[in-house]
Amino acid sequence: MYNKILVPLDGSKLSESSLIHVKAVAAGNPATEIVLLTVSEAFTAQLSEALYGATFDATPVIVQEESDRIRQKAKEYLGNIADALKKDGLVVRTIIKKAEANQGAAETIIDYAKDNKVDLIIMSSHGRSGISRWTLGSVTDKVIRHSGIPVLTTIPEGLKD
Numbered sequence: 001m002y003n004k005i006l007v008p009l010d011g012s013k014l015s016e017s018s019l020i021h022v023k024a025v026a027a028g029n030p031a032t033e034i035v036l037l038t039v040s041e042a043f044t045a046q047l048s049e050a051l052y053g054a055t056f057d058a059t060p061v062i063v064q065e066e067s068d069r070i071r072q073k074a075k076e077y078l079g080n081i082a083d084a085l086k087k088d089g090l091v092v093r094t095i096i097k098k099a100e101a102n103q104g105a106a107e108t109i110i111d112y113a114k115d116n117k118v119d120l121i122i123m124s125s126h127g128r129s130g131i132s133r134w135t136l137g138s139v140t141d142k143v144i145r146h147s148g149i150p151v152l153t154t155i156p157e158g159l160k161d
Contacts, residue, residue, distance in 0.1 A: 002026075004033045006118040006149075008109045008139070011038070011077055017156035018124040019081070025122065025152070026090050034092045036082055037112060038074045039105040040067075071096055106142030113149050121147060124154045 007022050009015045026032040078094035085092045099108045113121055125140045144151050 002029065002032055002119040004035060004116070004118050004120075006035050006037055006109070006113050006116075006121045008037045008039070008105070008121070008123045008143075009078065009081065010105070010139075011074070014156045015124050016081070018122050018152075018154045019085070021152060021154050022122050023085070023088060023090070025120070030089070030091075032091065034085060034090050035116070035118070036078045036085075036092060036094045037109065038078055038094075038096050039108045040071055040074055040096050040098050104139070104142075106139045106146070109139070109143050110147045110149075113147060118149055120150050120152060122152045122154065124156055 002025060005022060005026060007018060022034060026034060074096050075094070078096070082092040082094050095112070097108050097112055099105060103111070109121070109123075112118070121143060123140050123143065125138070140151075140153055144153060
């Protein structure tokens with residue numbers, strides 16, 4: 001039923017908690033393709049502050065070098081997860097998408113899913129609620145609300161009631 005499953009990952013253990021569900025859904029259908037997706041943001045002053053605790057005026061060369069470093073780390077991260085899933089006999093592909101200028105991760109995930117005929121999105125919730133969800137937003141929540149594609153949302157073990 002699900003020929004292509006999209007699994008957005010952000011590098012956190014919380015996002016990886018969805019992988020057990022990915023395996024369970026894909027186990028019954030050997031033709032299922034798993035697409036691991038990480039959304040890469042452009043290196044900006046805001047990102048430098050988040051990563052390094054300080055902003056600085058970056059030359060185009062520094063911006064490119066830092067963007068390349070971030071992309072390489074994402075490639076290695078997704079490759080390690082893909083290798084583990086392939087050992088379980090799953091068909092896995094990895095994608096690193098750069099967020100467009102006026103898009104966040106949620107919009108990038110939704111656009112990728114639509115453009116690539118994804119049948120199901122499986123992602124975890126980070127468990128934010130109340131004021132932190134309102135101020136920080138929730139990528140998962142935005143994907144659920146705006147995607148026309150079914151979304152299986154998982155709750156990490158430590159966040160279950």
